[in-house]
Amino acid sequence: MNLNDSMKYIESEYKIINSTNCNLCNANFTITKLDIEFFNNIAHKIYYCSCEKCGKEKLFIFNAPYVSNINDKILINSKFNRDLLNTLKF
């Protein structure tokens, strides 16, 4: 899977998070941290989010077929963290 394909996955993950509202106050979630973990040898992307209004925490977990090894994990984590620093809203 090339980088473009990977970005499509990541974009759709962002869209899902962006279109999910807090069930307590209906505000949007902000991503505070990203991690990639391997469960049963399948990569999963874990977004730690919190409600921008009331602070309720929520996890979003996606299959991440574009992560095939530990180097991908490091690459995506570092790129994401750089982007997150540049733009706090996507």
Ligand SMILES: [Zn+2]
């Ligand atoms: Zn809330």
